[in-house]
Amino acid sequence: MPANPITTRLPEWLEEELNGTFAASGEGRSEGMRRIAEEWWTLEHFPAIEFRDGVTGRRASVRGGPDVWEIAMVERDYSNDREGLYEHFSWIPREHLDQALAYAGKFASEVHGRVELNERIGRQMEAACNARARKAG
Structure with missing residues (x-):
């Protein structure tokens, strides 16, 4: 499945939080943001998960x-x-x-x-x- 890039501006506090989360899990920013987006999508569509x-x-x-x-x-x-x-x-x-x-x-x-x-x-x-x-x- 092709992946499309997305660009966004984040407040400094959120960028720091995300960078800490990605560092703790050993993910890069792109990989971590994809995971977060997929988890958000899952929680919206499958609330039992x-x-x-x-x-x-x-x-x-x-x-x-x-x-x-x-x-x-x-x-x-x-x-x-x-x-x-x-x-x-x-x-x-x-x-x-x-x-x-x-x-x-x-x-x-x-x-x-x-x-x-x-x-x-x-x-x-x-x-x-x-x-x-x-x-x-």
Whole structure:
């Protein structure tokens, strides 16, 4: 998707705040402003979604619930059986799950990347555990 540049004038206090935020997250100004704009858009269109920081970076989550990538992974494991997904996450309102899946569709590359990261780490942990078991046995 092509990215179009935007130019704006910011009050000094806001520029200082943004520069501090970008520095803390290791983002450049352009990358950070794009992230902020995408998060704003998400909050406007998917009010059940929030963003959390963690060891693997910033990620979209259902408010008070799991990360969007976790919901997308479970939906895949249920072979896109929406009723099965609703039952699996029975404590989360259906509308929130629907918003999470809509977000996953809009930002598919980001969400699938997190699913792949989780699966890769799982395989690495399983291999390490098996190696230890063989060594001990």
